[in-house]
Amino acid sequence: MKHAVILAHPKPTSFCATIARTCVEHLRAADQEVVLRDLYALDFDPRLKAEEMPTQSGATPASDVAAERALLKDVKSLIFVYPFWFNAPPAILKGYVDRVLSMGFGYASIGGRMEPLLDGVTLMSFSTSGAPEHWVNSTGALKALMTVFDLHLCGVCGLRLLDHKHFGDVVSNMTEEWAQDMLHQVRGELNDLFDVAYA
Template sequence: MKHVVILAHPKPTSFCAAIARTCVEHLRATDQEVVLRDLYAENFDPRLKAEELPTAFGVTPAADVIAERSMLSGAKSLVFVYPFWFNAPPAILKGYVDRVLGMGFGYASIGGRMESLMDGVSLTSFSTSGAPEHWVESTGALKALMTVFDQHVAKVCGLRVLDHVHFGDIVPNMTEEWGADTLQRVRDKLDGLFALAYV
């Protein structure tokens, strides 16, 4: 199986980056094909350009989008890793979805109606916040995000949402033990979702 781990955090020393690395290392340890896309490190431009908007004549993706779509070709699993900013993904990840998973790749307009083009591909998300997990749950923040982002993107593109795991209390003074325990939860979740077999 080919997995693409998409990291959306500006700091390479962030805990999100540690989660992304853990995903890559753990999946590769089970002989899975894994590609890491660090959107900030790659200097991905999230701004959808006027010339990229769909028209009656179709859609013309920019060169960087064409390259990104080529890299995603054959992937059966997308893994988003990002922090909660105002209870939403960073703009760079939203822009990635807008530009890369848009018309012509994520979905098509056929006979006046939309048809998904990514059926058979799964979506797993790992998100973080400084707020406690119970606050994110009790306020409905995670449920609201999943409705307007995870589930909407999945429905339009045909993705199958496997899970969205949120880690709260991710703060600069968190203990090393808490960090290690959280990364183990990431490994355990991957094992459960993909029934990984070690080689």
């Protein structure tokens, strides 16, 4: 099985980056193929260009988008890793979705209807915030995000949503014990979802 871990955090020392590396290492240790797409390290441009916008005759991706789609063409699992900024994903991840998972790759327009093209591909998300996890859940922030982002993306592209695991209280002075507990939960999710044999 081939996975693509999509990291959307500007700091290579962030806890999100640690989660992404943990995903890559854990899955590779189980002999699964993984590609890491660190969007900030790649200097990915999230801005959809006018010439990329769909028309009645279709859509023409820019060269960077075409290259990204070629890399993802045989991926069966997307794993998003990102922080909550104003209870939403960073703009770079939204732009990645807008440009890469759009018409011609994520979906097609057939007879005026959108037809999903990513049936059989799964989506898993790991997100973080400095706010306590109970606050993110009690205010409905996670549920709202999943409605407008996770579930909508899956509905349009045909992805199968596996889970969205959010970690709160991710702050600069968090304890090493808390960090290791969260990473243990990440490995546990991967074990459960992808039948990974390592604990």
